[in-house]
Amino acid sequence: MGSAAPEAPARTARPAAGAAAASPGIHIESLSVDYGAQAVIEALDLDIERGSFFTLLGPSGCGKTTLLRTIAGFVPARGGRIRFGERDVTALPPHLRDIGMVFQDYALFPDKTVFDNVAYGLRARRVDAAGVRRRVGEALERVGLAALAARLPAALSGGQRQRVALARALVIQPQVLLMDEPLSNLDAKLRLQVRQTIAELQAEAGITTVFVTHDQDEALALSHRIGVMNRGRLEQVGTPAEIYRRPATGYVADFVGAANLLPVTLARAAAAGETAQAVLAGGPGGAPTRLAALAVAALGAGEALLMARPETLRLAHADADAGAGAGAAALPVRVLRRQFLGDKTSYRVQLASGAELQVDRHGAGHDAHQVGDAALLAFDPTATLVLAR
Amino acid sequence: MNDAGAAAPAPARSGVPGPALRRASLLRSLRTPWPWLTLAVLALLVVFLLLPLVQVLVGSFGSGGRSGWAIVAAEPRYLQAVLNTVMLGAVVTLLALVIGVPLAWFTARFDFPGKGLIAVLPLVTLVVPEVIAAQTWLMMVGNNGLLTRALAERGIELPSFYGWTGLVTVMTFTYYTYVYIGTLAAIRGFDVQLEEAAQSLGTSPAVSRWKVMLPVVLPAVLASALLVFTLAVGNFAVAMVLSNKVPLLSVLTYQATVSEVGSDPTLQSTLATISVAIVMLALFAQRRVVARGRREVVQGRGAVPARLAGWRGAALGAAAALVVAVSLLPVASIAVGAFTQARGPVMRWGQWTTAHLERVFTRAIDPLLNTLTYAAIATAIGITLAVIVSYLVVKKRNALTPALDYLTALPLALSGTVIGIGLLMTFNTGWLSLTGTGSIIVLAYVVRRLPFGTRNASSTLFNIPDSIEEASISLGVPPGRSFVRVVLPLMAPAIVAAAVLTWTTTVAELSASIIVYSGGRETMPIQIFRLIDSGLMAQASAYGLLLVAVIVLPIVLATRLTRIDLFASRA
Numbered sequence: 001m002g003s004a005a006p007e008a009p010a011r012t013a014r015p016a017a018g019a020a021a022a023s024p025g026i027h028i029e030s031l032s033v034d035y036g037a038q039a040v041i042e043a044l045d046l047d048i049e050r051g052s053f054f055t056l057l058g059p060s061g062c063g064k065t066t067l068l069r070t071i072a073g074f075v076p077a078r079g080g081r082i083r084f085g086e087r088d089v090t091a092l093p094p095h096l097r098d099i100g101m102v103f104q105d106y107a108l109f110p111d112k113t114v115f116d117n118v119a120y121g122l123r124a125r126r127v128d129a130a131g132v133r134r135r136v137g138e139a140l141e142r143v144g145l146a147a148l149a150a151r152l153p154a155a156l157s158g159g160q161r162q163r164v165a166l167a168r169a170l171v172i173q174p175q176v177l178l179m180d181e182p183l184s185n186l187d188a189k190l191r192l193q194v195r196q197t198i199a200e201l202q203a204e205a206g207i208t209t210v211f212v213t214h215d216q217d218e219a220l221a222l223s224h225r226i227g228v229m230n231r232g233r234l235e236q237v238g239t240p241a242e243i244y245r246r247p248a249t250g251y252v253a254d255f256v257g258a259a260n261l262l263p264v265t266l267a268r269a270a271a272a273g274e275t276a277q278a279v280l281a282g283g284p285g286g287a288p289t290r291l292a293a294l295a296v297a298a299l300g301a302g303e304a305l306l307m308a309r310p311e312t313l314r315l316a317h318a319d320a321d322a323g324a325g326a327g328a329a330a331l332p333v334r335v336l337r338r339q340f341l342g343d344k345t346s347y348r349v350q351l352a353s354g355a356e357l358q359v360d361r362h363g364a365g366h367d368a369h370q371v372g373d374a375a376l377l378a379f380d381p382t383a384t385l386v387l388a389r
Numbered sequence: 390m391n392d393a394g395a396a397a398p399a400p401a402r403s404g405v406p407g408p409a410l411r412r413a414s415l416l417r418s419l420r421t422p423w424p425w426l427t428l429a430v431l432a433l434l435v436v437f438l439l440l441p442l443v444q445v446l447v448g449s450f451g452s453g454g455r456s457g458w459a460i461v462a463a464e465p466r467y468l469q470a471v472l473n474t475v476m477l478g479a480v481v482t483l484l485a486l487v488i489g490v491p492l493a494w495f496t497a498r499f500d501f502p503g504k505g506l507i508a509v510l511p512l513v514t515l516v517v518p519e520v521i522a523a524q525t526w527l528m529m530v531g532n533n534g535l536l537t538r539a540l541a542e543r544g545i546e547l548p549s550f551y552g553w554t555g556l557v558t559v560m561t562f563t564y565y566t567y568v569y570i571g572t573l574a575a576i577r578g579f580d581v582q583l584e585e586a587a588q589s590l591g592t593s594p595a596v597s598r599w600k601v602m603l604p605v606v607l608p609a610v611l612a613s614a615l616l617v618f619t620l621a622v623g624n625f626a627v628a629m630v631l632s633n634k635v636p637l638l639s640v641l642t643y644q645a646t647v648s649e650v651g652s653d654p655t656l657q658s659t660l661a662t663i664s665v666a667i668v669m670l671a672l673f674a675q676r677r678v679v680a681r682g683r684r685e686v687v688q689g690r691g692a693v694p695a696r697l698a699g700w701r702g703a704a705l706g707a708a709a710a711l712v713v714a715v716s717l718l719p720v721a722s723i724a725v726g727a728f729t730q731a732r733g734p735v736m737r738w739g740q741w742t743t744a745h746l747e748r749v750f751t752r753a754i755d756p757l758l759n760t761l762t763y764a765a766i767a768t769a770i771g772i773t774l775a776v777i778v779s780y781l782v783v784k785k786r787n788a789l790t791p792a793l794d795y796l797t798a799l800p801l802a803l804s805g806t807v808i809g810i811g812l813l814m815t816f817n818t819g820w821l822s823l824t825g826t827g828s829i830i831v832l833a834y835v836v837r838r839l840p841f842g843t844r845n846a847s848s849t850l851f852n853i854p855d856s857i858e859e860a861s862i863s864l865g866v867p868p869g870r871s872f873v874r875v876v877l878p879l880m881a882p883a884i885v886a887a888a889v890l891t892w893t894t895t896v897a898e899l900s901a902s903i904i905v906y907s908g909g910r911e912t913m914p915i916q917i918f919r920l921i922d923s924g925l926m927a928q929a930s931a932y933g934l935l936l937v938a939v940i941v942l943p944i945v946l947a948t949r950l951t952r953i954d955l956f957a958s959r960a
Contacts, residue, residue: 074859094859094862095865095866095868096865100863104856105854107854107857109857110857125865
């Protein structure tokens with residue numbers, strides 16, 4: 001009965017159960033958006049696979065929320081096309097797009113009970129009373145709030161409210177689920193719990209999901225794919241592992257996880273996937289040092305950026321036999337600061353050139369180096385990248 | 390997608406929008422109903438508010454013959470009236486500050502015996518129409534007043550209450566609550582942590598209070614002071630009843646408008662223009678002062694009132710009680726007056742009768758019915774307008790909404806007399822002739838009280854996040870129905886509060902309606918005013934009692950039935 005969904009005549013019939021098959025991909029072609037009279041997004045392309053969990057990650061003001069709201073239809077597109085599967089929704093007002101939306105501030109209707117909040121979308125779709133009761137009951141059961149159906153939103157905790165909002169968005173079995181920083185109003189512990197709920201529900205429903213956040217941990221933990229946004233452009237789109245291990249730009253490297261970024265020069269051009277020889281100033285005695293590093297994209301000769309995650313760097317005592325690794329260059333450094341963090345120690349070290357790096361050491365003896373010690377720093381050539389400056 | 394190729398050979402990718410881009414976004418917005426609704430409401434306001442105001446200003450230069458300014462300049466009485474009016478405004482404002490600010494300070498920061506009494510103060514301003522305040526003071530200390538006579542029997546001669554004494558006393562006690570309410574809200578909103586931070590940095594409590602708190606609270610105090618000044622300058626009821634030999638602008642303007650020997654539109658326009666100019670100057674001065682020290686205070690921790698016991702608590706309690714008692718005097722004496730026997734203007738204190746009220750209900754019920762009818766229609770129209778305007782201004786901003794915002798606030802700066810004259814001049818004849826109908830009274834009510842409803846509705850709308858509406862839309866409900874089903878229910882308490890406020894201030898409206906009304910369309914305030922003018926205090930009291938009942942009843946109902954805080958969004 002609930003599958004009748006009579007309000008969108010243009011939509012093709014889709015199976016009521018097993019929503020996984022029904023949720024379409026989202027396809028965006030050369031999308032341009034202005035906010036007021038300001039161009040915010042210019043010629044953006046993006047394909048989100050059906051049934052996948054896609055995260056838009058970036059700092060505030062990067063355009064990620066604008067992009068989400070354009071997909072939802074609240075912000076009109078100036079140019080380009082947005083399709084849900086084969087359906088072109090670019091000119092469709094939001095209430096006809098068949099979306100489920102979860103807001104940062106929950107946006108529950110404060111004068112309606114939990115039950116009525118969840119039932120709202122079903123009633124708008126003229127689902128009969130029995131159907132409403134059954135489906136709301138199921139939806140609340142799934143988010144573990146069946147016992148609180150009669151409460152008003154004011155009587156719920158933040159985490160419970162966002163679960164209600166999630167149930168309200170999913171109970172209408174929308175084509176796509178859009179979430180605008182749904183976890184950022186929650187405290188750290190609740191954030192983890194609700195994050196878990198979101199992951200489970202998304203996997204269960206197999207619904208194509210766009211999730212907006214500025215929190216890299218959320219993005220890495222939840223997503224099939226992540227799009228890192230900067231100034232209205234997508235800097236990189238990839239799996240969490242790709243984004244973390246093979247960031248395409250210094251911006252992405254710096255925004256996702258901790259990254260040491262050092263200016264280097266390339267003696268000659270490098271093809272994508274090739275190991276290049278980067279020249280870093282400040283080796284032993286201040287002389288330039290050659291370091292092997294992976295070129296993520298094709299690079300020309302000249303200035304470039306060396307990227308190394310803190311946990312990929314190794315420290316050895318200065319008097320030890322340096323370069324024990326497979327011919328990796330070792331640079332003399334001085335330990336400036338250290339933070340003992342239990343499972344690891346985080347060091348701040350300085351090269352002879354004056355540049356500083358962060359080094360995280362795990363495993364036995366990770367806290368062996370003291371402040372003021374001289375040490376030798378070694379790069380892992382497979383985990384060190386050269387990027388365009 | 391297809392406009393870039395058509396436009397220039399090199400489409401701008403710079404982020405700076407070209408004219409084509411701006412035109413596209415304008416065209417998009419024209420497909421929604423909001424710009425059109427804005428335009429419609431704006432047109433209404435231009436015709437019924439701006440046009441009358443312009444008529445008044447333009448009319449002051451006269452048509453052909455003499456300019457009003459020449460008449461005013463030639464007659465020393467008018468210059469004297471201007472000076473008197475400004476002086477009265479200044480003195481009343483100063484005294485209202487002297488009473489209102491300390492009262493607010495002590496209420497916010499201390500507990501003392503009888504503090505609860507002060508809580509009724511905001512209600513008093515609402516419940517007692519100005520014309521009744523003037524009347525009751527006269528019944529107590531006027532030439533034939535209860536107190537005057539009682540003291541005269543003991544050989545104590547009270548100075549005449551007519552003139553400056555009465556004007557200043559009555560207006561101060563009518564208006565100080567505005568200062569009190571405004572200051573109280575500001576002090577309560579003030580973050581004590583700021584003050585404590587200043588103290589922790591080594592300034593003494595008194596100094597830190599002065600240095601930190603004053604600049605933050607000052608804008609609210611000045612705003613309320615401006616309001617009092619505006620009200621005092623524009624005051625008609627008290628001025629008319631008590632000014633006697635003190636020429637005042639509002640009185641002369643009224644007389645110029647309704648004078649028996651054919652009204653003088655040039656003179657009335659000139660006088661009205663002067664009063665508008667005085668208020669505008671004050672507004673400008675206040676803006677300058679506030680702008681110099683604008684400060685944002687993030688809502689923080691409020692202060693816990695300190696307990697004041699012993700003689701200081703008692704003294705404070707007594708002072709507060711005195712202020713409240715004087716403020717409540719009108720209500721008490723009107724109840725007494727309504728049931729006191731009278732022969733003509735002579736009150737026979739101590740001899741009771743119900744004849745006055747009986748007379749109102751049996752032979753002269755028209756003013757009551759007129760008041761209820763006009764005020765009900767005006768409130769309905771006013772609230773509808775207020776909801777629409779505030780929704781547009783808060784939620785659907787466009788290039789025209791600032792004008793809307795400004796125009797709806799404009800009546801706050803205009804006295805009822807000015808509004809009345811403007812409406813009279815504009816709709817006397819011509820394409821829309823309303824003079825002599827009830828609709829011009831309703832119109833005067835709506836125009837005058839529009840700011841109340843709009844401010845109330847706006848402040849609630851500010852607190853309703855856009856996301857709630859969007860959530861409803863995302864669930865498949867179209868925008869219009871989303872507003873009705875989700876936003877309107879949340880606005881309901883504010884709408885009720887705004888309706889009650891509009892109602893209470895509308896049924897008491899005198900200064901605009903007395904200019905535009907015609908025979909047979911008297912409202913209760915007009916009737917009361919005419920009875921006072923004839924010295925028939927007892928009969929006036931009977932109407933006054935009814936008027937207070939008409940005002941109080943909805944307040945009681947609203948607060949009892951809906952448990953709404955009427956003053957939550959005021960001041």
